[in-house]
Amino acid sequence: MSQVQRQYTNQRMSKVVIHNETVYLCGQVGVKGTSVAEQTAEALQRVENLLIEAGSDREHVLQTTVWLADMKDFDEMNQIWDQWFKPGFAPARACGEAKLASPELKVELLVTAAVKSGS
Numbered sequence: 001m002s003q004v005q006r007q008y009t010n011q012r013m014s015k016v017v018i019h020n021e022t023v024y025l026c027g028q029v030g031v032k033g034t035s036v037a038e039q040t041a042e043a044l045q046r047v048e049n050l051l052i053e054a055g056s057d058r059e060h061v062l063q064t065t066v067w068l069a070d071m072k073d074f075d076e077m078n079q080i081w082d083q084w085f086k087p088g089f090a091p092a093r094a095c096g097e098a099k100l101a102s103p104e105l106k107v108e109l110l111v112t113a114a115v116k117s118g119s
Contacts, residue, residue, distance in 0.1 A: 002019060005019070013026050016050055016054050018055075022112060023055070023112065025051070025111040025112070028046045028047050028108065028111065030043045030106075032105055035106075036068075036077050037077070043107060043108070047061075047109060054113075054115065056113040056115050058086075060115070061111055061113045062091055062092065062112050063091050063093070064091050066108075067100060068106065068107055069099070074095065077095075
């Protein structure tokens with residue numbers, strides 16, 4: 001039976017779940033009320049911090065779902081996104097429009113990554 005590790009767990013969710021050398025992160029957002037670019041950058045920084053703590057990093061991201069409150073913000077989000085991933089390390093990705101948990105939120109990222117070898 002494979003072990004499941006959960007980090008930052010409460011009644012509702014875990015921020016990180018690790019199973020079979022795969023890291024699953026809960027949705028990551030930026031600071032409410034800031035621009036799409038600022039929220040994207042903050043969410044990606046939170047992703048990076050959690051991945052490093054879980055024994056992974058941005059080069060091991062496998063798949064990401066990007067939720068935007070409004071698809072008109074697609075280009076602004078991508079300006080930050082494209083700078084964050086090194087060429088050749090882009091994950092499989094889906095992007096869609098959704099009503100997020102708060103009207104002040106403009107972007108949310110759902111990330112799955114591989115644990116780095118030797119971690």
